[in-house]
Amino acid sequence: MREHPVHETGQPSLSDEQFRRFRDLIARRSGIYIHAADRDALRGHLLARMGQSGATSFADYLRRLGPSPEGEEFQALLDLVTIQETYFFRDQAQFMALQRYVLPELVKARSRMGEPLRIWSAGCSTGEEPYTIAMVLAESIAGVASPPPYILATDVSQGALAVARRGIYGERSLRSTPEHYRERFFTRDGETYILNGAIKEMVEFRPFNLMSTPYPGARGPGWDVIFCRNVTIYFKPETTKAVVRRFYESLWEGGYLFTGFSESLRYLSRDFLTIQVGGVFLYQRSGVGYDRASEPRIRVGRRRRASAPAPQRTQGPRAEPVPEPKLAPGREADSRAREFVDAGLPDKGGQLLAPELERSSPPKKALLLHAEILLNQGRAVEAAVLCEKVIRREPLSVAGHYLLGIIHRTLEDDDQAVEMFKRVVYLRPQHALARFHLGELHARRNELEAARREYANALRLLQERSDSLDERFAGGFSAGLLIDTCRSRVEDLDGDV
Numbered sequence: 001m002r003e004h005p006v007h008e009t010g011q012p013s014l015s016d017e018q019f020r021r022f023r024d025l026i027a028r029r030s031g032i033y034i035h036a037a038d039r040d041a042l043r044g045h046l047l048a049r050m051g052q053s054g055a056t057s058f059a060d061y062l063r064r065l066g067p068s069p070e071g072e073e074f075q076a077l078l079d080l081v082t083i084q085e086t087y088f089f090r091d092q093a094q095f096m097a098l099q100r101y102v103l104p105e106l107v108k109a110r111s112r113m114g115e116p117l118r119i120w121s122a123g124c125s126t127g128e129e130p131y132t133i134a135m136v137l138a139e140s141i142a143g144v145a146s147p148p149p150y151i152l153a154t155d156v157s158q159g160a161l162a163v164a165r166r167g168i169y170g171e172r173s174l175r176s177t178p179e180h181y182r183e184r185f186f187t188r189d190g191e192t193y194i195l196n197g198a199i200k201e202m203v204e205f206r207p208f209n210l211m212s213t214p215y216p217g218a219r220g221p222g223w224d225v226i227f228c229r230n231v232t233i234y235f236k237p238e239t240t241k242a243v244v245r246r247f248y249e250s251l252w253e254g255g256y257l258f259t260g261f262s263e264s265l266r267y268l269s270r271d272f273l274t275i276q277v278g279g280v281f282l283y284q285r286s287g288v289g290y291d292r293a294s295e296p297r298i299r300v301g302r303r304r305r306a307s308a309p310a311p312q313r314t315q316g317p318r319a320e321p322v323p324e325p326k327l328a329p330g331r332e333a334d335s336r337a338r339e340f341v342d343a344g345l346p347d348k349g350g351q352l353l354a355p356e357l358e359r360s361s362p363p364k365k366a367l368l369l370h371a372e373i374l375l376n377q378g379r380a381v382e383a384a385v386l387c388e389k390v391i392r393r394e395p396l397s398v399a400g401h402y403l404l405g406i407i408h409r410t411l412e413d414d415d416q417a418v419e420m421f422k423r424v425v426y427l428r429p430q431h432a433l434a435r436f437h438l439g440e441l442h443a444r445r446n447e448l449e450a451a452r453r454e455y456a457n458a459l460r461l462l463q464e465r466s467d468s469l470d471e472r473f474a475g476g477f478s479a480g481l482l483i484d485t486c487r488s489r490v491e492d493l494d495g496d497v
């Protein structure tokens with residue numbers, strides 16, 4: 001690898017070839033794909049590690065990264081390129097759904113088999129996620145589950161795991177933790193919170209890289225629940241597809257996969273059933289592993305699979321590949337691309353769009369569809385830039401503002417998301433989905449009256465015009481499902497407001 005002379009800062013520049021080599025090495029070993037837009041950030045991380053390790057050039061540093069992802073220097077670099085942001089009770093509604101709807105069924109089934117409930121937090125970072133699971137289990141099934149549940153928490157970062165094992169946290173990590181959990185499970189010591197020993201003991205931390213095989217549980221009893229949230233958003237879609245497939249194979253028949261808020265499996269897997277419980281969307285390994293519980297759940301759709309299930313498990317429903325859409329000749333490229341995207345073939349849609357996007361002034365529809373594809377590939381920032389371009393060109397674009405709101409929700413930038421959805425309802429007061437998102441965002445901020453008002457507005461609009469729902473931005477969920485969700489949210493809030 002030839003060293004590029006010098007950057008304007010006086011430090012070496014990263015040539016195209018060098019960038020590609022580091023990017024590909026990191027992607028191969030960790031799944032994390034560094035996009036061209038983040039090249040300067042990568043260069044900064046490399047220079048920082050070169051300074052620490054005494055490497056004299058990028059080529060020298062590449063050699064020092066050694067042959068395996070477990071090597072000390074690769075781990076140090078990984079700690080710089082990974083995002084380890086996490087906190088207790090992140091996306092609280094998911095833990096409510098776990099407690100209210102998922103656990104009762106699983107605990108009953110496992111206790112009857114005399115086996116422990118098994119939960120895996122994959123990509124657990126500094127431990128807040130698996131410890132939240134442990135607290136929820138301690139609250140809801142202590143003394144009921146026998147034998148006691150087993151929680152495995154894994155991460156590729158040894159540094160993050162060391163923090164997790166200590167179990168000592170700052171206020172930031174507890175920012176969404178309900179008061180009674182703080183009181184029951186933590187001891188305060190000045191600015192820090194020390195997690196109770198009993199909760200710490202419920203979780204086993206172990207290094208595991210999602211790029212390696214076999215997955216934990218794949219050859220033994222399957223997992224009842226896998227949490228993998230906000231981990232694969234940094235991977236390329238084909239990498240995520242492979243990871244999701246392995247999760248599927250490691251789950252017990254009927255087990256559940258919890259993904260992050262923005263991580264729909266819509267384009268990634270046809271294996272799972274999408275289920276709505278308590279207002280959140282979960283993915284279930286199709287099968288007959290457990291007794292059906294009586295709690296309300298809405299089955300949103302079955303994605304049929306193209307290959308046979310893992311051999312050690314009971315046979316699931318028969319596989320049927322999804323046919324490619326038949327396209328009417330002569331249709332505009334962006335409409336045809338839309339059909340591919342809706343059929344779950346975003347890459348093909350993207351190919352069709354490419355010539356449109358190369359035009360000096362690409363049509364708005366093509367730009368927004370491209371933004372949608374980028375968003376689904378985990379490239380939210382690039383998607384936001386495209387939406388902003390559309391909005392600059394057409395300041396009253398409802399679709400542009402709405403998609404940008406969705407992107408900000410994905411990026412967990414709630415302030416910006418609220419701003420965008422407010423603009424949408426200003427431009428089009430009857431926009432039910434924007435009102436639904438405003439309801440969700442107000443509820444997250446504990447602005448209960450505003451949340452109730454927006455859910456009620458969304459409910460009224462959906463009931464009036466349920467046929468007009470744009471299901472793409474409802475994550476593929478139907479108007480009927482959204483109506484049920486809004487109704488149950490309004491009922492819940494009636495008690496609180």
Ligand SMILES: C[S@@+](CC[C@H](N)C(=O)[O-])C[C@H]1O[C@@H](n2cnc3c(N)ncnc32)[C@H](O)[C@@H]1O
Pocket residue numbers: 029030031032082083084085086087090122123124125126129154155156157160208209210211228229230231260
């Ligand atoms: C943003 S944190 C998510 C933590 C937690 N799941 C949550 O949602 O709050 C992402 C974590 O994924 C881990 N990670 C990234 N690539 C990984 C891989 N290939 N195998 C295992 N963990 C990985 C990172 O080290 C980081 O701790």
